Amino acid sequence: MPAAALRGVRVVLAALSLVVLLAGCTVATPSAGDWRATAARSLEDSASAVSTARLALREQEAERTWSTYAVTLAADAEKQTGTATDGVATLQRPEGVGVAEAAAVMDLLGRAEDVVRRARQRLVAGGPPPDALLERLDTVAQQLTRAAGRLG
């Protein structure tokens, strides 16, 4: 390759590197569509975690698992709900998403965290879970799934 062409290639590569570097330095602002897609994914993940915690609680009540197994399942589910909440909380709300809409999503994710934490606490404490807790897990899972469906 002639020296001039080689110099040209180097200049283009340097310019491209600069553009990529600068693009990486800017704060990413999601579109309304991106935000809703992320929120829907987080809601689905939370619904899955809530259903797992409910199943762990039910199986422990029926004495089909041992305590450490069920507690590990619930602790993992609790971690998943936290990760799902962080996924939305750390995302900047774009113009096209209303404050109320974002707050409703965060509220649901918070409820999921809360109810899974209670399930884990019940499993650690032992004894049969109150029916109200099982019902609440069921209700929250359904609410999360419905909300994810509306957004997705």
Added chain:
Amino acid sequence: MKRYLAVFLGILTAIGGFVDIGDLVTNAQVGARFGMSLAWVVPVGVLGICVFAEMAGRVAAVSHRPVFDLVRERLGPRVGFLNLAGSLAVTFLTFVAEIGGVALALQLVTSVHHVAWVPCVALLVGLVLWRAKFSAMENILGLLGLALVVFGIALWQLGPDWSGLAREAFTAAKPAGEQWTTYAYFAVALFGAAMTPYEVFFFSSGGVEERWTAKDIGVMRANVLIGFPLGGMLSLAIAGCAAVVFGPLGISVETLGQVGLPVAVALGKVGLAVVVVGFVAATFGAACETGLSVGYALAQYFGFQWGKYVRAREAAAFHVVLVAAVLLAAGILMTAVDPILVTEFSVVFSAVALPLTYFPILVVANDPQYLGRHVNGHVANVLGVGYLVLVGVASLAAIPLMIVTRMGQA
């Protein structure tokens, strides 16, 4: 009689040793999310691993030399190095995932966080790699891995709609609401999990360790052609259990504990205990296999003495590599990286590395200088070339699909 027993034992250990952390996690994830609609990938992958494991085993039995050694000699150091780099990276990643898998399984029994178990597991893996006899290690862990048959019993006990499962499996219909790209991503991941490169290298190196000769080709074929497909059935049972229990609840599988939960639902505590034994045996066995494969790959490429059939002092560099691999894997896991995430990466990168692994095997298996009259026949070559095209497509598609689907999250 002794020969029949050897064949039987070989088949049992092949079944028990077939499933590793990649198969456990990927099959459960796919079953929960796609039902049995991706079941077709398992037989495709199993046939592929059978084709190339049989070639690699035949090469070892006839030439008394393992595949890496011959690849370097036959195709030169550059191609040999590509083969080494691709396979070694994926095998080491799988080794990390397997040690993490053992730690996760122990967490399920004790509630002690898996990171705390990592040093103990690494020490135990290191001791087994250093001290245990090859055949004892393979047979004991392979037989204990048979505990995973409990997934088949659990599926039966769950009483699923068999015709519905069969319809899903045979129509391969993508569930509504899932993207085709996500479907393809998980198909590639399942394929990568079934055709993991280390299995072939371990198999051929094991053949050299056990001093196979041409007379052993029949036994080797029986192990591969009966044992691996039956091991594949275990994979399908894991997916089936997840499909039946998690599918209707919309649960996605993210942890090893979830993989075993359907067995608890079906069989209670006894079933759960058996499945945890299976988890430990399968992941510990695969950790030993992948750890040894790391040592085999490097030693065979660079030409230093290797193997469990010689004393540690005579294969010092090989044993140093084993210890270094164990320490490095433990160090990575001690950073609290999620072993399931490592597993997900390992099965996808396994798919990426497949052509680098399998192309050289096909070339060597066609060389009469090494195999004499035992070179590939028409059937082996047609299947081998067909699978090379398939692994080429999977390899090219793996990374773009991983990016587009955000590792299956889309």
